[in-house]
Amino acid sequence: KNQVEQSPQSLIILEGKNCTLQCNYTVSPFSNLRWYKQDTGRGPVSLTIMTFSENTKSNGRYTATLDADTKQSSLHITASQLSDSASYICVVSAGTGGFKTIFGAGTRLFVKA
Amino acid sequence: NAGVTQTPKFQVLKTGQSMTLQCAQDMNHNSMYWYRQDPGMGLRLIYYSASEGTTDKGEVPNGYNVSRLNKREFSLRLESAAPSQTSVYFCASKERPNYEQYFGPGTRLTVT
Numbered sequence: 767k768n769q770v771e772q773s774p775q776s777l778i779i780l781e782g783k784n785c786t787l788q789c790n791y792t793v794s795p796f797s798n799l800r801w802y803k804q805d806t807g808r809g810p811v812s813l814t815i816m817t818f819s820e821n822t823k824s825n826g827r828y829t830a831t832l833d834a835d836t837k838q839s840s841l842h843i844t845a846s847q848l849s850d851s852a853s854y855i856c857v858v859s860a861g862t863g864g865f866k867t868i869f870g871a872g873t874r875l876f877v878k879a
Numbered sequence: 880n881a882g883v884t885q886t887p888k889f890q891v892l893k894t895g896q897s898m899t900l901q902c903a904q905d906m907n908h909n910s911m912y913w914y915r916q917d918p919g920m921g922l923r924l925i926y927y928s929a930s931e932g933t934t935d936k937g938e939v940p941n942g943y944n945v946s947r948l949n950k951r952e953f954s955l956r957l958e959s960a961a962p963s964q965t966s967v968y969f970c971a972s973k974e975r976p977n978y979e980q981y982f983g984p985g986t987r988l989t990v991t
Binding site for chain 2: 808810867
């Protein structure tokens with residue numbers, strides 16, 4: 767069964783600290799993996815996308831890694847800011863056309879001053 | 880360029896009432912999608928339209944119908960609302976299957 771599991775469920779960190787969010791998936795055949803940021807009351811917004819051959823992708827203070835062998839991905843946030851408080855969703859697309867998309871339940875990040 | 884817009888933002892229905900959620904995109908995307916988001920769960924696909932004139936069921940289509948009115952608009956209809964349909968509904972669009980997906984702001988629906 768195609769699944770995407772994220773950990774931790776929620777996380778509280780102090781402003782300025784780094785953190786890493788995890789995503790494990792059992793999706794086959796793998797097409798690509800995205801990380802989305804979802805602010806409260808808004809729709810998700812894409813942060814990064816990685817295909818099978820990519821093992822790292824950065825977007826400002828966000829760095830995503832992908833290990834296709836172990837089917838794991840992580841999102842590292844550097845020097846966190848209050849505006850990073852949001853849910854972070856790992857999304858894996860399957861199949862050659864990428865029509866089958868499986869969403870993780872998300873990690874809720876709280877950044878405190 | 881507004882991206883993906885949805886109306887209404889909030890709605891409260893009584894069990895058995897019907898309503899239509901509207902979605903429009905101005906990015907000339909071919910594919911459009913309707914998802915629901917429930918606490919503790921990932922977004923689940925209700926219906927999608929790979930291109931104008933086509934619609935297909937997703938993971939949780941029961942109790943819903945859709946219409947791809949034209950390339951811009953994709954509506955979701957609840958014919959007889961049930962409390963289990965209380966959720967946040969997101970519309971999304973993308974140009975092609977492996978391209979970035981853009982989401983609307985969501986509709987928060989409560990069925991009492």
